[in-house]
Amino acid sequence: MFTTKTVIVLLILTGISNGQDKTLLNDLNIDTKQNGIFLTLQSSLPLRIENITGWVNKDWFYMTVHEAVGDTIELRSTQLIHPILALDNTNAEESTQLALRIKCEIENYEFYLSEDKHTIIIAIYYPAETVVALLEQSESKRISRYKLNSRLLSVFYLTGGALTISGVISGDGYDGKNTELTLGLIILSGTYVYDLLTQ
Numbered sequence: 001m002f003t004t005k006t007v008i009v010l011l012i013l014t015g016i017s018n019g020q021d022k023t024l025l026n027d028l029n030i031d032t033k034q035n036g037i038f039l040t041l042q043s044s045l046p047l048r049i050e051n052i053t054g055w056v057n058k059d060w061f062y063m064t065v066h067e068a069v070g071d072t073i074e075l076r077s078t079q080l081i082h083p084i085l086a087l088d089n090t091n092a093e094e095s096t097q098l099a100l101r102i103k104c105e106i107e108n109y110e111f112y113l114s115e116d117k118h119t120i121i122i123a124i125y126y127p128a129e130t131v132v133a134l135l136e137q138s139e140s141k142r143i144s145r146y147k148l149n150s151r152l153l154s155v156f157y158l159t160g161g162a163l164t165i166s167g168v169i170s171g172d173g174y175d176g177k178n179t180e181l182t183l184g185l186i187i188l189s190g191t192y193v194y195d196l197l198t199q
Helices: 004-021 072-076 128-170 179-197
Strands: 023-033 036-043 052-057 060-066 068-070 084-091 095-102 108-113 119-125
Touching: 023 072, 023 095, 036 095, 052 108, 060 068, 060 119, 068 084, 072 084, 128 179
Parallel strands: 023 068, 068 095
Antiparallel strands: 023 036, 036 119, 052 060, 060 095, 084 095, 108 119
16 A cells, blocks of 8 residues: 555656656767768767757757757857857756757758767758858969969069079179079079979
């Protein structure tokens, strides 16, 4: 025959055992790529992929993990990397939710688990046009650096050539030290070596 005290003790023990079954999520790492963002989230116990869901609402990405609890203090203190603008973690009775505000538009996302099922890998992808725009921007920066490099090389070649020619002309029949010729040859040879090394 169960008494009230027995029922209360059983409920407390059940609550404690259920609390111990919950996975603790912490240690979030952020890695940005040209086509999206890759996150890794560590867990204290093995996870099941069917317990992980996600959705997008405008510039926010949400991930819910059922039968888990997030270390809110540690997760919220994660250092943010552009284009992530904000990060939040909210725990509920049966789940935890991670929310990321992202500056770039999100087209798709996928969840993976590591072999030991202790790490969630979250891949968030930008739309194809965003990736193309980012690649074009990166390429234009590279080309502008190349153009600047080409202009400087041209200036050094012209300066070295002019000094060399001037030294040859002014030193014709002169037995002393020809500074212009020496300086011109040093500039030309130095520029040529630098050009070879940076190609």
